[in-house]
Each structure stands twice: as C-alpha cells, then as structure tokens.
Amino acid sequence: xxxxxxxxxxxxxxxxxxxxxxLLAALGVYVVVRKMAFFGDGxxxxxxxxxxxxxxxxxxxxxxxxxxxVAVALAIYWFEQNTKLNSDTIIGIFFTASMALGVVLxxxxxxxxxxxxxxxxxxxxxxxxxxxxxxxxxxxxILTWLLIFKKQLTYISLDKDSAxxxxxxxxxxxxxxxxxxxxSVVLGVKILGIILVSALLLIPAATSxxxxxxxxxxxxxxxxxxxxxxxxxxxxxxxxxxxSGATIILVSTAAFFIVALVTxxxxx
Amino acid sequence: MxxxxxxxxxxxxxxxxxxxxxxxxxLSDLSFTIPKGSITAIIGPNGSGKSTxxxxxxxxxxxxxxxxxxxxxxxxxxYGKIGYVPQRFxxxxxxxxxxxxxxxxxxxxxxxxxRIKEVLGEVGLNPITVGRMQIGALSGGQMQRVLIARAIMTxxxxxxxxxxxxxxxxxxxQSIFELLEHLQNDHATTIVMISHEVNVIEKHVDNVxxxxxxxxxxxxxxxxxxxxxxxxxxxxxxxxxxHKH
Numbered sequence: 001x002x003x004x005x006x007x008x009x010x011x012x013x014x015x016x017x018x019x020x021x022x023l024l025a026a027l028g029v030y031v032v033v034r035k036m037a038f039f040g041d042g043x044x045x046x047x048x049x050x051x052x053x054x055x056x057x058x059x060x061x062x063x064x065x066x067x068x069x070v071a072v073a074l075a076i077y078w079f080e081q082n083t084k085l086n087s088d089t090i091i092g093i094f095f096t097a098s099m100a101l102g103v104v105l106x107x108x109x110x111x112x113x114x115x116x117x118x119x120x121x122x123x124x125x126x127x128x129x130x131x132x133x134x135x136x137x138x139x140x141x142i143l144t145w146l147l148i149f150k151k152q153l154t155y156i157s158l159d160k161d162s163a164x165x166x167x168x169x170x171x172x173x174x175x176x177x178x179x180x181x182x183x184s185v186v187l188g189v190k191i192l193g194i195i196l197v198s199a200l201l202l203i204p205a206a207t208s209x210x211x212x213x214x215x216x217x218x219x220x221x222x223x224x225x226x227x228x229x230x231x232x233x234x235x236x237x238x239x240x241x242x243x244s245g246a247t248i249i250l251v252s253t254a255a256f257f258i259v260a261l262v263t264x265x266x267x268x
Numbered sequence: 269m270x271x272x273x274x275x276x277x278x279x280x281x282x283x284x285x286x287x288x289x290x291x292x293x294x295l296s297d298l299s300f301t302i303p304k305g306s307i308t309a310i311i312g313p314n315g316s317g318k319s320t321x322x323x324x325x326x327x328x329x330x331x332x333x334x335x336x337x338x339x340x341x342x343x344x345x346x347y348g349k350i351g352y353v354p355q356r357f358x359x360x361x362x363x364x365x366x367x368x369x370x371x372x373x374x375x376x377x378x379x380x381x382x383r384i385k386e387v388l389g390e391v392g393l394n395p396i397t398v399g400r401m402q403i404g405a406l407s408g409g410q411m412q413r414v415l416i417a418r419a420i421m422t423x424x425x426x427x428x429x430x431x432x433x434x435x436x437x438x439x440x441x442q443s444i445f446e447l448l449e450h451l452q453n454d455h456a457t458t459i460v461m462i463s464h465e466v467n468v469i470e471k472h473v474d475n476v477x478x479x480x481x482x483x484x485x486x487x488x489x490x491x492x493x494x495x496x497x498x499x500x501x502x503x504x505x506x507x508x509x510x511h512k513h
Contacts, residue, residue, distance in 0.1 A: 033363055084290075155373040158363050159354065161328050162418070165428075166374060167348030213402055215365040 004238055013124045013244065016132050017230040019139045020191050021200060021248075023184045025226030026146055028205035029219050030177065034157050039076070039178075040198035042091035043185045046072045048102030048194055050186075051119045056105050061115065062134065066186045072098060073182035077175060122193030122245030124234065135187050142180045149173060154215060192245035200226060203252040210256075210263050229255055279304045280325070280426070280460065285334035287317070287324050293481070294320045298334070300477055300486045307452050307459040309469040309489075312479035313502055318462045321479060322430055325460070326352060338426065346426070351419030351457075353429040356411045361404045367414055368399040374421035383421065391417045391447060409440040416444070420451065427451065429461040433468070441465065445472040466493070466502075 004010050031040055050068025054061030072094050079090040106116060118126055127135075146153070155163040156170050164170045188197040204226035205218075212218045233248030240247070280302040287295040295317045302308045310318050323329045325336050327343040338346045371384045385395040391413040398410065406414060412432055419427055429448075433441040449472065451457040463469045469476070470489045478485040478492065484500055485492040 033360075151373060154365075158365065158370075158373070159359050161323075161326075161354060161358075162352050163373075164328065165326060165347055165350050165352045166422075209364060212364065213366065215363075215369050218364045 009125050012127045012129065012132050013234055016127045016135050017124055017191055017234055018227055019135050020188050021226040021230035022223050023139045023142060024188050024200045025204040025222040026143065027181050027184055028201040029222050030153060030157050031201055032205040032209060037202055038088055038091050039181065040185055040201040042095035043069050043073060043182050044189055044194045044197045045095050046098035047186050047189055049098040049105060052102045052105035055113060055116060056109050062190055066183055069182040069186045070179050073178040077178050119189055120194050121243060122191050122196060124191045124244040131190060138183055138187060142184060145176065153177060196245050196249050199249045199252065203256050204229065207256045207259050210259050225255060279339055281337045282325065283335050285324060286332040287320055288332050296482050298483050300483060302460060303475060305456055305458055306474040307448060307472065308475040308477060309461050309463045309473045310477045310479060311463055311466055316479045317481055318479055319430060322428060322462055326428060349425045351424035351427040353415045353419045353432055355430045355434065356408065356415060363403065365403055367401050367403060370403055370414065371418050371421055374418045387417045387421055392443060409436050412436060412444065416447065423455060424457065426458045431462050431464065433463065433465055441468060
C-alpha cells in the first residue's frame with residue numbers, strides 16, 4: 001500500500017490535501033460557532049469569476065481567484081457593516097452575481113476548458129509543485145496568524161462587544177478572518193472543487209463539536225479529524241479509482257454520522 | 269491584584285448627547301455626570317433608550333452629537349480598563365467553551381489559574397466544579413455571575429452592567445447587589461448598571477439616571493425618584509414597594 005506514496009503526484013496530493021485540510025478545519029471551527037456556513041459556500045462559488053478571468057487573460061487562475069475572492073469577502077464585510085441587510089442576503093447577491101460573471105467570462109473563452117472543469121469538481125491529483133508551494137506559504141501565514149490570535153478571535157466570535165471593550169481591535173481581526181477564510185476556500189477549490197470545498201470547512205468542525213466539551217478540544221479535534229479524513233479519502237480514491245475530492249468528503253461525512261450515532265448511543 | 273489605592277477612580281461625563289437610528293431620535297440632548305466611585309443605575313420604561321445610552325457611553329454605537337468622557341479622556345482611550353457585563357441572552361450559550369476557558373479570554377496571559385479561582389470564589393461560584401462546566405450548562409444566576417467574573421478578571425476601574433438581575437430570583441438578585449457593593453467598597457470600582465428593579469435599586473445605589481428618551485431625573489435615589497418622576501417614567505399604574513430581604 002505504501003508503494004503509492006512513491007508516486008510524485010500522490011506525494012504532492014497528500015501534502016497539499018493535508019495542509020488545506022488543516023487550514024479549513026481550523027477556520028471551520030470559527031465558521032461553525034459564528035454560524036457562517038453560507039459564507040464559505042458563497043466565496044467558493046464566487047471564485048468561479050476569478051478562475052474564468054484568469055483563464056480568459058491567460059494568467060494562472062488560482063492567484064486571480066484568490067485576489068477576486070478576497071475582494072468579494074471584503075465587499076461582503078463592508079455591506080454587512082454599512083447596510084441594514086443581513087449577511088445571508090449579501091452573500092447570496094455576491095454568490096449569484098459572481099457566478100453569472102463567471103459564466104459570461106467562460107463563454108468568451110474559445111474551445112473546451114478542462115482546467116475549468118477541474119476547478120468545478122476539484123482534482124487533487126493534478127496539483128503541481130508550484131501549487132504545493134503556493135498552498136504551503138499561504139497556509140503558513142494564515143495558521144501563524146490564527147495560532148497567535150486564537151484567543152482574540154475566540155473572544156470576538158463569542159462576544160464582540162466585550163472583546164472590543166477589553167481592548168481588542170475587533171474590526172481588524174474580523175477583516176483578517178474574512179480574508180483568511182476567502183484565501184483558504186480558494187486554495188481548497190483547487191483540491192475539492194467549487195461545489196464541495198465548503199464541506200471540509202464544516203464537516204470536521206461539526207464532527208469535533210459532537211465529541212468535545214472544551215473549546216481547545218473542539219479546535220484541535222477538528223484539525224485531527226480533517227487530516228485523517230483527507231489521508232483516508234485520498235488513499236481510498238486511489239484504490240477505488242474514484243474522484244479524490246468527492247471521496248474525501250464522503251469519508252468525512254461517514255465519520256460524522258458514525259460519531260453522531262456513537263455519541264447518541266453512549267449518552268442513552 | 270492591585271490594591272484599591274493604586275486604582276484610578278473615574279468620573280464619567282455625558283454632554284449634550286444625541287443618538288439616532290435610521291432617522292429616528294432615540295436620545296436627545298442628554299447631559300449628566302456619574303460621580304467617581306459610585307454605583308449608578310440607569311432606569312426607565314421599555315424603549316426609553318437605556319441600552320442605547322449604555323452602548324453609546326461605551327463607544328459601541330455612534331452618536332450624532334455630544335461627547336462622553338471618562339476623567340477627561342475619550343471612552344476608547346480607556347478600553348482595557350473597563351469591564352462590561354452584557355445581558356446574558358446576548359452571549360451565545362451554545363458556544364462550546366468551559367467556564368474556565370471563558371474567563372481566560374479576558375486575561376492577557378495564560379498563566380493565571382490562581383486569578384480564575386480567586387474571581388470565581390469572589391462571585392460565589394465553586395472554582396473546581398463550575399470551572400469545568402460548559403457555559404451552556406449553567407443556570408441563569410450562575411451565567412450572570414460568570415459574566416460578572418469575566419468582567420472583573422482584570423480588576424477594571426469602571427464596571428458597566430446591562431440588566432444584571434434580569435431573570436434571577438430575589439435571593440440571587442440580592443447577592444448580585446451585595447457583590448457590586450463589595451466591588452465598590454473593596455476595589456474602588458465605579459459601577460454603572462441598567463436596571464428594571466426600581467424598588468430594589470433604591471437600597472443599593474448611590475445615584476440614578478432616569479430616562480424616557482431624554483433625561484427625566486438624576487441624582488441620589490431618595491431625592492431624584494419622587495412620585496412625580498416615577499409617574500412620568502412609568503405612568504399612573506406605578507406603585508412603590510418596600511422590599512425586605
């Protein structure tokens with residue numbers, strides 16, 4: 001079984017998959033407690049416009065999608081702070097408008113675009129060395145910020161007013177959280193696809209929520225669960241010759257249902 | 269913990285404050301002073317602007333006109349020296365966090381387990397058993413005490429509380445007021461609270477601010493809360509009760 005680790009594409013897939021899995025699970029913990037599930041889905045779908053724009057102008061689609069997603073995340077934040085509209089409505093507008101823009105831009109690209117399809121459904125096995133480097137650098141920056149300011153972000157997520165009065169710069173940390181989330185979702189799009197990426201943001205955190213009673217336990221268990229599901233899902237997809245992103249999500253979902261069932265039985 | 273002698277005792281000044289929302293005036297031309305080291309209650313009927321006033325004083329919502337100063341400084345300059353106890357319903361009790369982790373949020377450094385024990389004891393909670401509980405498993409009275417504990421973790425100069433006794437039984441309410449008096453006397457903390465319990469606060473506070481969109485009265489309760497003022501605030505149906513605890 002370890003033979004497959006000898007393949008360079010598999011090594012790249014595992015490294016990138018684990019890094020993105022850790023990143024999405026760590027941020028996913030805050031997505032779950034802040035009830036922001038739709039944000040991840042919205043940003044993932046909005047990134048289609050960035051990907052299509054990159055392909056249209058002949059530039060690497062991933063960096064263009066990252067920049068576009070960050071711009072959309074900041075716009076969502078601005079509208080949340082400066083209008084009476086609720087977050088779901090604002091995300092829905094940007095989600096659909098960006099999808100529409102993506103469809104129009106795609107129609108301008110001549111011929112079949114296999115890369116576009118790989119972004120829709122993800123293709124972890126097509127990850128290049130430069131993709132691994134990009135993912136590693138961005139993930140290192142985001143995780144370093146998150147670990148340094150974990151307490152502040154937790155305080156803001158639980159009780160924003162008290163956090164602000166205690167002297168925490170809540171505006172800055174909220175903006176950084178939105179930016180980090182947008183970047184991480186787009187990094188996940190390359191692996192899991194636009195349609196499935198938000199699953200890795202939610203399912204490991206939801207599984208961990210069922211297992212733990214402390215916030216620290218919740219945070220670290222989500223990361224461990226996500227890492228295990230990425231590794232198991234990737235190996236299974238190789239042996240079953242199944243799509244890797246979808247297999248990772250199905251493994252995560254199976255783990256969630258098993259944990260939900262076991263915790264329910266153990267409490268009765 | 270620093271002794272009360274090292275603490276700055278602040279006077280809070282509100283001058284010509286106007287607060288509006290969406291074109292509607294909520295508070296108009298409000299001016300008053302909260303004496304240093306006092307316990308002050310903001311009272312008024314529902315919709316009188318009590319929470320809006322506290323949020324404006326804390327710099328949590330913008331105001332159209334006027335200024336709020338704490339010993340001559342803007343409120344934002346005193347962040348970190350203020351404790352705030354929100355209404356317990358404003359804190360998501362489904363958040364997966366233990367009481368101990370919840371209190372650690374207020375501390376700058378992690379190595380303060382002694383301080384957590386000390387403060388939980390001060391608010392009348394068992395540091396061992398309650399410290400391990402999830403905040404979602406706490407009763408209303410316990411949660412209120414945990415919120416106060418978090419607000420006093422850093423021994424603030426000023427403590428703001430938004431309806432600390434709401435939903436608490438009479439005995440619980442009494443012990444919360446005793447705790448506030450202890451903070452005032454032993455920690456030299458200036459305390460500002462919103463309260464609905466008009467009959468109770470008369471016995472425990474030094475100063476009242478009565479609101480009904482504008483300022484109706486301010487000063488020591490015995491002087492400020494005349495029958496005329498109470499009728500202006502709560503209408504003809506208001507009755508004064510003498511609570512004995």
